[in-house]
Amino acid sequence: xxxxxxxxxxxxxxxxxxxxxxxxxxxxxxxxxxxxxxxxxxxxxxxxxxxxxxxxxxxxxxxxxxxxxxxxxxxxxxxxxxxxxxxxxxxxxxxxxxxxxxxxxxxxxxxxxxxxxxxxxxxxxxxxxxxxxxxxxxxxxxxxxxxxxxxxxxxxxxxxxxxxxxxxxxxxxxxxxxxxxxxxxxxxxxxxxxxxxxxxxxxxxxxxxxxxxxxxxxxxxxxxxxxxxxxxxxxxxxxxxxxxxxxxxxxxxxxxxxxxxxxxxxxxxxxxxxxxxxxxxxxxxxxxxxxxxxxxxxxxxxxxxxxxxxxxxxxxxxxxxxxxxxxxxxxxxxxxxxxxxxxxxxxxxxxxxxxxxxxxxxxxxxxxxxxxxxxxxxxxxxxxxxxxxxxxxxxxxxxxxxxxxxxxxxx
Amino acid sequence: xxxxxxxxxxxxxxxxxxxxxxxxxxxxxxxxxxxxxxxxxxxxxxxxxxxxxxxxxxxxxxxxxxxxxxxxxxxxxxxxxxxxxxxxxxxxxxxxxxxxxxxxxxxxxxxxxxxxxxxxxxxxxxxxxxxxxxxxxxxxxxxxxxxxxxxxxxxxxxxxxxxxxxxxxxxxxxxxxxxxxxxxxxxxxxxxxxxxxxxxxxxxxxxxxxxxxxxxxxxxxxxxxxxxxxxxxxxxxxxxxxxxxxxxxxxxxxxxxxxxxxxxxxxxxxxxx
Numbered sequence: 271x272x273x274x275x276x277x278x279x280x281x282x283x284x285x286x287x288x289x290x291x292x293x294x295x296x297x298x299x300x301x302x303x304x305x306x307x308x309x310x311x312x313x314x315x316x317x318x319x320x321x322x323x324x325x326x327x328x329x330x331x332x333x334x335x336x337x338x339x340x341x342x343x344x345x346x347x348x349x350x351x352x353x354x355x356x357x358x359x360x361x362x363x364x365x366x367x368x369x370x371x372x373x374x375x376x377x378x379x380x381x382x383x384x385x386x387x388x389x390x391x392x393x394x395x396x397x398x399x400x401x402x403x404x405x406x407x408x409x410x411x412x413x414x415x416x417x418x419x420x421x422x423x424x425x426x427x428x429x430x431x432x433x434x435x436x437x438x439x440x441x442x443x444x445x446x447x448x449x450x451x452x453x454x455x456x457x458x459x460x461x462x463x464x465x466x467x468x469x470x471x472x473x474x475x476x477x478x479x480x481x482x483x484x485x486x487x488x489x490x491x492x493x494x495x496x497x498x499x500x501x502x503x504x505x506x507x508x509x510x511x512x513x514x515x516x517x518x519x520x521x522x523x524x525x526x527x528x529x530x531x532x533x534x535x536x537x538x539x540x541x542x543x544x545x546x547x548x549x550x551x552x553x554x555x556x557x558x559x560x561x562x563x564x565x566x567x568x569x570x571x572x573x574x575x576x577x578x579x580x581x582x583x584x585x586x587x588x589x590x591x592x593x594x595x596x597x598x599x600x601x602x603x604x605x606x607x608x609x610x611x612x613x614x615x616x617x618x619x620x621x622x623x624x625x626x627x628x629x630x631x632x633x634x635x636x637x638x639x640x641x642x643x644x645x646x647x648x649x650x651x652x653x654x655x656x657x658x659x660x661x662x663x664x665x666x667x668x669x670x671x672x673x674x675x676x677x678x679x680x681x
Numbered sequence: 682x683x684x685x686x687x688x689x690x691x692x693x694x695x696x697x698x699x700x701x702x703x704x705x706x707x708x709x710x711x712x713x714x715x716x717x718x719x720x721x722x723x724x725x726x727x728x729x730x731x732x733x734x735x736x737x738x739x740x741x742x743x744x745x746x747x748x749x750x751x752x753x754x755x756x757x758x759x760x761x762x763x764x765x766x767x768x769x770x771x772x773x774x775x776x777x778x779x780x781x782x783x784x785x786x787x788x789x790x791x792x793x794x795x796x797x798x799x800x801x802x803x804x805x806x807x808x809x810x811x812x813x814x815x816x817x818x819x820x821x822x823x824x825x826x827x828x829x830x831x832x833x834x835x836x837x838x839x840x841x842x843x844x845x846x847x848x849x850x851x852x853x854x855x856x857x858x859x860x861x862x863x864x865x866x867x868x869x870x871x872x873x874x875x876x877x878x879x880x881x882x883x884x885x886x887x888x889x890x891x892x893x894x895x896x897x898x899x900x901x902x903x904x905x906x907x908x909x910x911x912x913x914x915x916x917x918x919x920x921x922x923x924x925x926x927x928x929x930x931x932x933x934x935x936x937x938x939x940x941x942x943x944x945x946x947x948x949x950x951x952x953x954x
Contacts, residue, residue: 320851321851340851342852348848350845351845352843352845354846354848356849356850358867358868367853368853368854371854374859378859379863384862433849433853
């Protein structure tokens with residue numbers, strides 16, 4: 271079932287935390303809401319779930335408008351960051367709880383009598399079977415009759431997943447479900463959730479601040495910042511054609527280098543070097559360049575699109591090594607360029623360092639003079655003032671596949 | 682470490698002695714022959730030959746009836762206080778509405794009024810409602826005093842229930858009332874038990890209302906009955922002490938019974954801390 275957000279805005283008094291966000295995810299999509307803390311991604315998820323009201327705009331699920339329905343009528347399951355299990359109930363009752371609620375009658379409120387009927391539903395063959403099958407899928411069979419406090423973090427998270435799965439909802443909403451787990455367990459659970467999505471289908475909406483989770487799990491990513499949608503696309507689009515410098519710096523570890531440059535016709539000037547742009551590259555239109563065809567830009571290059579060469583070779587940029595980090599399969603080299611500025615962050619902070627990744631174990635030493643070659647195959651151009659993407663690698667190159675970017679973890 | 686635990690054990694013993702001694706003193710006095718009551722050296726060991734005092738307390742006074750009445754009042758006060766406090770406590774903790782702060786403060790204000798000041802207006806109201814000289818009237822008057830306290834105690838406990846658990850229940854299809862009864866109440870069970878102790882003790886010990894509103898001998902509570910022994914000319918010390926001792930026991934037993942529910946860590950495991 272398709273999820274559609276249409277001009278959704280959320281304000282608390284005069285403070286607008288979500289500003290006019292529209293996005294649409296088709297059937298069986300794994301939509302990831304990505305962004306730093308405080309960007310409003312959780313608020314969007316809570317609005318989809320009905321835990322927060324929508325100030326203006328509409329939310330549709332499967333063509334039906336749901337933003338005015340109570341949470342229980344939206345046919346969505348929610349997995350909380352803190353798991354939010356019912357501590358006084360066994361794992362079995364936790365998982366069965368949504369099913370018991372489906373058959374709830376007012377007299378279940380009466381102590382003892384209500385307990386009797388709840389237990390009867392819990393022990394009915396159909397509920398029992400469903401709960402046990404779910405537990406089996408999540409390897410929880412052995413702990414079904416234990417209380418959450420006796421479980422490990424990973425098991426608790428699986429109980430929370432089980433409670434969501436057992437309802438067979440049309441959408442699973444997950445709010446940073448893995449952020450409380452240790453790194454190893456997180457990787458394992460990441461795979462489990464992806465497999466769960468492939469197996470049960472349905473729409474997943476997943477909130478995270480972890481770009482690795484977003485890139486590996488999502489079929490679509492919505493990158494948020496300060497309540498504004500920055501870019502909405504597939505992980506590959508977001509990685510290869512970031513819509514602005516913010517997206518460029520947010521996705522990818524280490525982040526994309528943004529080098530102060532000037533585009534003129536089919537060339538780009540960096541410091542004293544003038545490099546030709548590839549024939550098929552997207553370039554800023556002449557009309558946007560304003561006053562002639564020159565345009566000040568940030569040249570965005572991933573650390574892998576820079577190469578360390580002997581100083582003075584060809585059109586390389588001169589620089590000095592300031593830091594060498596060995597990560598195993600590759601080495602990350604920080605190089606201070608002379609006479610060329612780079613963007614330190616998205617807020618206009620300037621520096622003059624770039625990060626280069628070279629395969630294998632680098633023998634470079636700190637303080638060594640080197641040259642930096644820019645490989646203009648895989649690159650983006652951003653307008654200097656607005657930070658918006660105005661060009662980069664050739665469009666057909668992108669569509670034809672080209673070189674697929676690799677994502678590296680910092681650890 | 683060992684030194685530390687010895688010191689702690691000693692401290693606990695001293696405190697226990699301070700708390701338990703009056704009870705023991707009551708027991709000893711009730712079992713001391715009259716002629717030795719005013720000895721220069723106090724008698725610290727009970728004389729078992731005097732045990733008949735206790736039998737006499739039951740046969741010669743209406744003690745049994747008083748205790749039953751006190752039990753009805755105390756249990757009634759406890760049940761009614763808890764029933765009437767859970768929902769306001771939830772509202773004060775979770776809902777936003779106009780005048781919430783004022784309401785919370787008003788609840789506190791009621792605690793500043795001494796019972797004695799309310800006797801006359803309550804007497805007037807109870808007369809009109811035919812609640813005078815009934816145990817129900819007494820239960821209502823006591824409940825009016827315990828509800829604010831219990832409400833505030835429960836509000837504190839509900840504040841501590843993670844809101845995600847309630848949200849999970851909402852998504853799972855629980856109504857508000859369902860959330861309160863099926864999720865919140867079980868999670869605050871330890872505090873409920875503590876609040877029940879407070880309400881029970883209030884109902885059990887209450888004297889001023891019981892003395893004023895009850896005129897029928899058969900409806901007297903134990904607190905009033907106990908006080909009735911103290912005469913202008915003579916006070917039967919043995920009987921007073923024996924009845925006092927018996928009067929204390931149910932409250933202690935109730936506390937011991939409830940005490941095992943007053944355990945911390947009920948919400949552990951539901952959410953990641």
